Amino acid sequence: MAVRALKKLSTRRGRATLSPAYRAWLVENLLRGAGEAAIRAALAERGVPQEVIAGALAGARGSAELAGARAATAGLRREALAGRLRRALRATSPSIERRALPSPQEFLKSYWATGTPAIFTDVVPRWPAFSRWSPADLRERFGPAEIEMSIGRAADDDPDVRFKEHVRPTTLADYVDRVLAAGETNDLYLIANNRNLARPGLAGLLEDVTLPAGYFDASRSASCGALWFGPAGTVTSLHHDTSNILFFQVVGRKRFRLYPPDQPQLLAAARGVYSTLDPELPSPELAEAFGFDEVLLPGEALFLPVGWWHHVRALDLSISVAFNNFVWPNDFEWYKPG
Structure with missing residues (x-):
């Protein structure tokens, strides 16, 4: 799955780190199913050092927050699938009933x-x-x-x-x-x-x-x-x-x-x-x-x-x-x- 574009890199305490917005971007892409290779490539294209990428991925991958978000996202995906089924069945009716x-x-x-x-x-x-x-x-x-x-x-x-x-x-x-x-x-x-x-x-x-x-x-x-x-x-x-x-x-x-x-x-x-x-x-x-x-x-x-x-x-x-x-x-x- 394609990843969304990045715009900037922030610096804190003399060391390059991903800004909060881009850490959120990284987690969002993991939840959407984007592969880590694609995420690494998108960050590297924008000059993010490999050690910063590795640290950000490791931090996100092992976080309790990501685990909780994945559980919530799985529930939403199930609901979306049920909604898709309802819509597919409803689409078989070409008009509103008159009676x-x-x-x-x-x-x-x-x-x-x-x-x-x-x-x-x-x-x-x-x-x-x-x-x-x-x-x-x-x-x-x-x-x-x-x-x-x-x-x-x-x-x-x-x-x-x-x-x-x-x-x-x-x-x-x-x-x-x-x-x-x-x-x-x-x-x-x-x-x-x-x-x-x-x-x-x-x-x-x-x-x-x-x-x-x-x-x-x-x-x-x-x-x-x-x-x-x-x-x-x-x-x-x-x-x-x-x-x-x-x-x-x-x-x-x-x-x-x-x-x-x-x-x-x-x-x-x-x-x-x-x-x-x-x-x-x-x-x-x-x-x-x-x-x-x-x-x-x-x-x-x-x-x-x-x-x-x-x-x-x-x-x-x-x-x-x-x-x-x-x-x-x-x-x-x-x-x-x-």
Whole structure:
């Protein structure tokens, strides 16, 4: 195995020694499986005396720290191998399953417990919202309601991370007028962080929604629900959530790009719950990653398991709601590998 490059040699007490950074480099290469001959050659090329190389190798080779690190690394390699097997098996499924909503017991066993996304086709069409909601309807019924919008997003290359900088108060009537005049844009959006479903003026929206029996704690729907409403072109950047979510598409289409939690390329690019990667830009990392590319149609509901990376683009003017107030324990706030 090739070794990583060195940059300098430090001197201490009149005698040439490897600096702490390069001793760490040496141990890292031993853990990675690089041969001692390759390590010696890399050091010698940079003028390190043979006696210094021999002393550094002997010190590392016999250290209790290296033995402990090797034991820990072996465990990580076993976990990585198990993850590779999971990914290989998962890759045999070319698309997300579309089906009628299962019973709560089947959902818990087949999707929740296994962390498997699914699209349910028969929930939203039963709602009053499905035949009723439109920009005009929302404006007529809830126009005076005070809400919070996100605006000025288009000029920001990271508007979801910096969402607080884009928060502005308005009325729903004003927001609807802005959306209808905007055309295709990511400049304005009602997002989960705006917490609009919890606002008193929009309480009537929940009367148009019937959450599946046995799935949700209805007493927490307002505080645990999210309203997404915006023009075609709105984008939610690649991220994962720390809870399971059922996402209901009422008006318009949204394109979801989803990647499993254990994809190494995504974990390496994690920054908090967001990713430095963008599925809409070419990248070797995402070219090698396994994922799903699905268009969620009006009337469909997507189960987003906790930890799954997802990037979302509205293909049309879109109205969606999402809820995480399941009856099962759903707080995974500790899951933040980034």
